[in-house]
Amino acid sequence: MRAHEAGALHGNLGFRGPDWLSTPTDVNALFGPLWPVTVRRGADGALAVGGVDVRDIAAEYGTPAYVFDDADFRTRCRDFREAFAGADVYYAAKAFCAKAVLRVVAEEGLHVDVCTGGELAVALAAGVPAALIKVHGNNKSVAELTRAMRAGVGCIVVDSFDEITRLADLARSLGVRPRVMVRVTVGVEAHTHEFIATAHEDQKFGFSLGSGRAFEAVAQILREDVLELIGLHSHIGSQIFDTSGFEISARRVMGLQDEIRAEFGVELPEVDLGGGFGIAYTTQDDPATPGDLAGRMFKIVEQECAARSLSVPHVSIEPGRALVGPSMFTLYEVGTVKDVDGIRTYVSVDGGMSDNIRTALYDATYSATLANRASEAGPMLARVVGKHCEAGDIVVKDEFLPADLRPGDLVAVPGTGAYCRSMASNYNHVPRPPVIAVSDGKARVIVRRETEEDLLSLDVG
Ligand SMILES: Cc1ncc(COP(=O)(O)O)c(C=O)c1O
Secondary structure, eight states: OOHHHHHHHHTOOSOOOGGGGSSOEEHHHHHOTTSOTTOEEOTTSOEEETTEEHHHHHHHHOSSEEEEEHHHHHHHHHHHHHHTTTSEEEEETTSOOOHHHHHHHHHTTOEEEEOSHHHHHHHHHTTOOGGGEEEOOSSOOHHHHHHHHHHTOSEEEEOOHHHHHHHHHHHHHHTOOOEEEEEEEOOOOOSSOGGGBOOSSSSSSSEETTTTHHHHHHHHHHHOTTOEEEEEEOOOBSSBOOTHHHHHHHHHHHHHHHHHHHHHSOOOSEEEOOOOBOOOSSTTOOOOOHHHHHHHHHHHHHHHHHHHTOOOOEEEEOOSHHHHGGGEEEEEEEEEEEEETTTEEEEEESOOTTTOOHHHHHOOOOOOEEOSSOOOSOEEEEEEEOSSSOTTOEEEEEEEEETTOOTTOEEEEEOOTTTTSTTOOOGGGOOOOOEEEEETTEEEEEEOOOOHHHHHHHOOO
């Protein structure tokens, strides 16, 4: 296999010859939607994003660093906004929650979904109007519910019978009437990793449709004058490519809507079909476009409504990963390169499972590329690993990287915008990396790097 063909297997952009690099190269034109839209490989082989050379980012801000392409994120927000015109698009803040990002979300006309008091605090601090915020969670505390209602959030998605009682009592004592949705577990086996599938019966979220619990929840809420039931909510899981799951889910939710009308004579005005749209982590992945998704989802809802003579409800969706995932990549510096004879080469970088737990947690697949130079060396089968004291500390399981990779080189891993910084930890007392936003030739810190002092300041013993 020729070097560039090997690289193309996973989206590696690291080792084509100089002839190929005579002009800056639009990497996505060659390798699909793996990289933020402004990423280019320059004539000397180094990557630039938002007009900023990654070597300058590394020199100024250090590594590892998450690099966030402003233009890419805005483009994705607009694409979803336009494709889902007439519906509400909620950005699922759990994917990556930072004030700068939530401000862009609001500027681009999207709403925000949060699932903890912490995420709510960031959204409010970013200036997102409370009415545009939807609150999730299977175990919201009294303090979180109180805060959400005092802030006047647009909707609280109810997840258990305990919560219905808790919320009604709190609403009475606060003298408010929150708008609520019922989270319905529709019984779809989403084709994704077990830990990110959320609509099969045996899991913690929502009210089961099949057992009748969802219907009972609706009945209980309708009896509570202090709660305004506005609709049904379903989220089947995450990183899903097979859109039939969304269609089945929409069909089942509309079936429940029909039963509710038959029993109570009401048609709930809204339906939220959740998020979960898959993105490309390697060149093998072929995600649906927002336009495809919108077309299919609207069609199913409209067809179901027509078949059951229901009015078409107002639709909302909640993508997280599909909005922010491809907008970031992680920049690492290579520390050691260790050949395990005849098997593979271990490339150790200066981060690892503390900045990207997804490989260890979900068996996620990533790709990587040499980022600071060109190389004409042949490919070597590499495993990109971190610096943590765990054998499972893997960032990229298999990737072809150039055989002359050496300590001091920069490696970039695309698709780390979602669930990497937000799931980052301080394992082994490693401070979490910064998020550096780039646009128009300028870089700025939107989340600063943690320091050892930050970590020590928590240790008051
Ligand atoms: C209720 C809900 N909505 C939306 C999302 C966003 O999912 P994704 O980032 O895959 O689009 C999640 C993620 O788990 C979720 O639990």
